Amino acid sequence: EAQVTQNPRYLITVTGKKLTVTCSQNMNHEYMSWYRQDPGLGLRQIYYSMNVEVTDKGDVPEGYKVSRKEKRNFPLILESPSPNQTSLYFCASSLHYGYTFGSGTRLTVV
Amino acid sequence: KQEVTQIPAALSVPEGENLVLNCSFTDSAIYNLQWFRQDPGKGLTSLLLIQSSQREQTSGRLNASLDKSSGRSTLYIAASQPGDSATYLCAVLFYNQGGKLIFGQGTELSVKP
Numbered sequence: 001e002a003q004v005t006q007n008p009r010y011l012i013t014v015t016g017k018k019l020t021v022t023c024s025q026n027m028n029h030e031y032m033s034w035y036r037q038d039p040g041l042g043l044r045q046i047y048y049s050m051n052v053e054v055t056d057k058g059d060v061p062e063g064y065k066v067s068r069k070e071k072r073n074f075p076l077i078l079e080s081p082s083p084n085q086t087s088l089y090f091c092a093s094s095l096h097y098g099y100t101f102g103s104g105t106r107l108t109v110v
Numbered sequence: 111k112q113e114v115t116q117i118p119a120a121l122s123v124p125e126g127e128n129l130v131l132n133c134s135f136t137d138s139a140i141y142n143l144q145w146f147r148q149d150p151g152k153g154l155t156s157l158l159l160i161q162s163s164q165r166e167q168t169s170g171r172l173n174a175s176l177d178k179s180s181g182r183s184t185l186y187i188a189a190s191q192p193g194d195s196a197t198y199l200c201a202v203l204f205y206n207q208g209g210k211l212i213f214g215q216g217t218e219l220s221v222k223p
Contacts, residue, residue, distance in 0.1 A: 031209050033209070033210070042213050042214075042215050042216070043199075043201075043211075043213040045210045045211075048208065048209060048210065050208075050209070056208065058210060059210075088151070090153065090154065092211075094209065097142065097159060097161070098142065098144055098156060098159040099144060099156065099201070099211055100156065101146075101153055101154040101155075101156075102153060103152070103153040104151075104152065104153045106151070
């Protein structure tokens with residue numbers, strides 16, 4: 001089944017403790033991106049990647065890092081999480097026509 | 111600035127009613143437009159994708175139309191059911207946005223039995 005897989009689905013962490021949210025797709029898509037969704041602000045792009053080793057900032061990149069060492073994986077790294085990064089996170093991939101989204105990761109930073 | 115707007119923000123209808131959700135966008139230079147469904151706290155499920163060269167797409171009880179010149183898309187849901195209750199998101203891929211989807215704020219639909 002074609003899909004984007006994110007892990008974990010839920011995560012509660014403390015301020016400053018580094019974490020990684022994994023994202024993997026099995027559709028051989030070149031384009032991958034991360035979004036966060038917040039009430040009243042909608043979905044906003046954090047980072048995106050056009051292909052392996054090619055990444056760029058989206059609208060809200062502060063406090064996040066990404067890497068794209070393999071085509072299928074695009075992890076999101078929070079080096080020092082803060083409470084304002086509490087959000088619902090989505091990974092997505094695309095091959096020219098239409099996006100496929102992962103099931104989301106609900107992150108709470110206390 | 112390229113923006114996507116959805117009206118209404120919320121809609122409540124009785125079961126069986128046909129309904130239309132609206133999406134407008136500020137720039138006609140689009141690559142495609144995609145409608146998603148989101149259940150509370152859940153992921154985004156793609157419903158329909160319309161390429162810029164197309165006028166409409168249909169899937170079951172859903173029909174989406176696209177009018178680039180007026181910057182509008184509609185999602186028509188026929189014979190609504192309680193299971194259709196969810197938030198519906200319109201997202202546009204504009205040409206000069208590096209592949210970024212720009213989302214509307216969504217329409218929260220409630221279908222009453």
